[in-house]
Amino acid sequence: MKIKQLSIFLENKRGRLYEALSALAKEGINIRALSIADTSEFGILRLIVTEPEKAKEILEKNEFTVKIANVIAMAVADKPGGLAEALKYLYDANINIEYIYAFVEKSGEKAVVVLRTENLDKTISLLQQKDIKLLSWDDVLAL
Amino acid sequence: MEFWNQELETLESQKLRQLQFERLKKTILRVYQKVPHYRAKFQEAKVKPSDIKHLEDINKLPFTTKEDLYVDYPFGLVTLPVEKLIRLHTSSGTTGKPKAIFFSKKDINNSADIIARCLVMTGAQRGDILQNSMTYGLFTGAFVMHYGAEKVGILVIPAGPGNTERQITLMKDFGTTVLHITPSYALYVASVILDKGIDPRKDLKLKRAYLGAEPYSEETRKKIENMLGIEIYNCYGLTEMNGPGVGFECKYKAGLHIWEDNFLMEVINPESGEPVKDGEIGELVLTTLNREAMPLIRYRTRDLTRIIPEPCKCGRTHRRISRILGRSDDMFIVKGVNIFPQQIEQVLMSIKGVAQNYQIILESYDEMTVKVEIDKELFDGKIERLIKMKEEIIDKIRSATMVKPKVELLEPGTLPISEGKAKRVIDNRTI
Structure with missing residues (x-):
């Protein structure tokens, strides 16, 4: 139930984000979800894309520093409190969240959220126990 | 063979x-009689031979300073008629004219002989293959090593610097066992x-390298040694004193032996000119003791080091100096504090996640910015780690220099790669 995410180190300078995204666009890589964590001088661009390995190769060829990490994509009810409910389970189980961001596309009536915690295996089994829907890689591609 | 000239290298101290x-x-008599400028300087100081x-x-x-080399330029300090000179080398002057140093046949031969001592001291011998990746040209670095290696009977590949692809091809095709190279270029080639x-331990025959011509830290040495699986020996010299081989490490790699039968060394306080106590850091001052064409008396090297007075395990009686800790010219002042680039380099090399290249940018007198590339291999995608690493760099530089720097983390490959002397400090201050 883990899915692959690209983390790209970006200096905070003009055009760097554009260069990364246009390099992927030229090779027909589609972006399903995106987030940027930044400080005043540098940031990390996080991407869920259709072909992560190929995307990594393309970016490295363009001299970006890239790492593939595992994350979880979970579907939560698209209504007030939908995400909070899922997070409460993690809170109660004392699992810290490293970062979280949302997919643009919905999965049926549900919103899809990307989640990275300090312990992915424990998070997966906990959320499955609580009947929270986790997306497989095929689910992600079908979005 | 452990010694090139056992008698002189182990000559009893007294x-x-x-x-x-x-x-x-x-030497003093020679310059007093033959060099009007020295005679005038001595007279001014009210001293006779x-x-x-x-x-x-x-x-x-x-003292002799580099300004003295420009008096009666270019032959003013030469003690032989011009037709007895066989070589000119110059040292890049940053202020217009280069420093011109002349050699007689005997001087060239002697400088090669000194290098032969150095090479044999590190275990190099006939059968070794030396790839000389220093610049052949006005700079002495490559030539002196070249002649010294030939003297020992080592096969020399006069590669010169740059063209990294070709450097590696030469190493592979001819089985280079010894490299003579600058530290920043060595890091890049590695x-x-x-x-x-390429697995250097399996695919190459490299055994050792001589690194000199620019200051570098112990951490850099260890890093390159680990990357290539070789022994690296520190090499010190300056064009004004023959070039490389003035000081060289033996196999114990614990300081550089200065060939005291050829050079008289003093370490002084650069401000007062007074000698410091043995073991204290100061500016190295050298007097040539065996040079014919252009002897220099108490030459201010601008290099900072300290004398290691203890005898060396290798049995050589010639005293050692520590690695060069910086040049008084490299020193820069921020917030009234004297700082050397090597202090920053030492900190960076001790931090995991930082790559080999860095730059110090000075825009004002109370702030320095250190730009450093992150290590591609150690990037784990976590911003917290990068923030923590940046804080660690700031803290460690602050405790090493007393000045809190601004630190910028850069993408790998952003800073210019040096194929010669690395330009680490960019001083944009105008006043």
């Missing part, structure tokens, strides 16, 4: 001092070798 004194007297009765009396003599998937 005899060595005696030899130094005899050669010093000869006959006043030098002990080795210690050398501190009665005036990283290209590894990037190409």
Whole structure:
């Protein structure tokens, strides 16, 4: 139930984000979800894309520093409190969240959220126990 | 073979001092008689050659600075007729004219002989193959090493610097066992070798490298040694004093032996000119004791080091100096504090996640910015780690220099790669 995410180190300078995204666009890589964590001088661009390995190769060829990490994509009810409910389970189980961001596309009536915690295996089994829907890689591609 | 010239290299200290004194007297007399500028300087200091009765009396003599090399330029300090000179080398002057140093046949031969001592001291011998990746040209670095290696009977590949692909091809095709190279270029070549998937321990025959011509830290040495699986020996010299081989490490790699039968060394306080105590850091001052064409008396090297007075396990009686800790010219001042680039380099090399290249940018007198590339291999995608790493760099530089720097983390490959002397400090301050 883990899915692959690209983390790209970006200096905070003009055009760097554009260069990364246009390099992927030229090779027909589609972006399903995106987030940027930044400080005043540098940031990390996080991407869920259709072909992560190929995307990594393309970016490295363009001299970006890239790492593939595992994350979880979970579907939560698209209504007030939908995400909070899922997070409460993690809170109660004392699992810290490293970062979280949302997919643009919905999965049926549900919103899809990307989640990275300090312990992915424990998070997966906990959320499955609580009947929270986790997306497989095929689910992600079908979005 | 452990020694090139066992008798001179292990000469008992007292005899060595005696030899130094005899050669010093000869040198002083020579410049007093043949160099009007030296005679005038001595007279101004109210000292005659006959006043030098002990080795210690050398501190009665005036210093020679690089400005003296421009007096009566270019032949002013030469003690031989021009037709007896066979070589000119220059040292890049940052202020217009280069420093011109002339050699007689005997001087060239002697500088090669000194290098032969250095090479044999590190275990190099006939059958070794030396790839000389220093610049052949006005700079002495490559030539002196070249002649010294030939003297030992080593096969020399005069590769010169740059063209990294070709450097690696030469190493592979001809089985290079010894490299003579600058530290910053060595780091670069090593990283290209590894990037190409070449296993230097299996695919190359490299055993050792001599690194000199720019200051570098112990951490840099260890890093390159680990990357290539070789022994690296520190090499010190300056064009004004023959070039490389003035000081060289033996196999114990614990400081550089200065060939005291050829050079009289002093370490002084650069501000006052007074000698510091043995073991204290100061500016290295050298007097040539065995040079014919252009002897130099108490030459201010601008290099900072300290004397290691303890005898060395290798049995050589010639005293050692520590690695060069910086040049007084490299020193820059921020917030009234004297800082050397090597202090910053040492900190960076001790931090995991930082790559080899860095730059210090000075825009004002109370702030320095350190730009450093992150290490591609150690990037784990976590911003917290990068923030923590940046804080660690700031903290450690602050405790090493007393100045809190601004630190910028850069993408790998952003800073210019040096194929010669690395330009680490960019001083944009105008006043």
